[in-house]
């Protein structure tokens with residue numbers, strides 16, 4: 001992502017609950033890129049500097065049991081520039097792979113047993129750590145993610161999010177889905193397009209649906225034609 005093009009976030013405009021927000025009238029930004037990140041902490045840091053502070057020294061937010069990543073603004077910007085896998089940022093994923101829906105993170109089969117200290121902090125200091133120490137950028141995780149998807153021919157990274165664009169990266173079977181969401185960047189809580197996890201989008205069913213509509217259309221045309229003759 002081009003750093004110059006990315007407008008700096010104003011963190012008071014970001015919803016603390018991100019995609020888990022239940023308030024239908026909430027007007028804040030709900031981009032999935034914030035899943036797993038403590039937005040409260042980012043807000044606090046931003047406010048500190050806005051008020052003329054010199055060096056922000058807090059390492060966490062004020063919530064005692066907060067289990068999210070406490071990134072300062074710089075580190076968060078770094079994370080934004082990282083490549084996604086199936087549209088997922090490394091900080092989106094639950095470091096404990098706990099599987100509970102309300103833990104604040106995402107859970108993906110392909111990222112279980114991966115050590116996120118290694119991936120996000122650059123090293124793992126726990127000598128007893130039994131998790132896998134792999135690099136995010138290497139193909140091994142990408143391949144695993146692909147094998148866990150119903151769509152194995154393409155990934156959100158291959159798609160174009162622009163509206164009214166003819167670049168060829170707009171498969172018709174994805175017409176109803178929000179591509180920005182698949183990339184983790186749609187700010188809308190209520191969006192005109194579907195917000196569905198990539199791994200749950202079934203290409204074959206969608207392609208069949210497309211085909212059915214087409215087929216239906218054709219057979220009706222045929223009938224009409226035979227009627228006329």
Ligand SMILES: [Zn+2]
Pocket residue numbers: 015016017018021022023026027028030189
């Ligand atoms: Zn919200």
Ligand SMILES: [Zn+2]
Pocket residue numbers: 038040041060061062063066067068070
């Ligand atoms: Zn926190």
Ligand SMILES: [Zn+2]
Pocket residue numbers: 094095096097098099100103104105106107
């Ligand atoms: Zn979890």
Ligand SMILES: [Zn+2]
Pocket residue numbers: 115116117118124125126129130131133
């Ligand atoms: Zn480790």
Ligand SMILES: [Zn+2]
Pocket residue numbers: 160161162165166167168169170
């Ligand atoms: Zn395009």
Ligand SMILES: [Zn+2]
Pocket residue numbers: 178180181186187188191192193194195
């Ligand atoms: Zn959307």
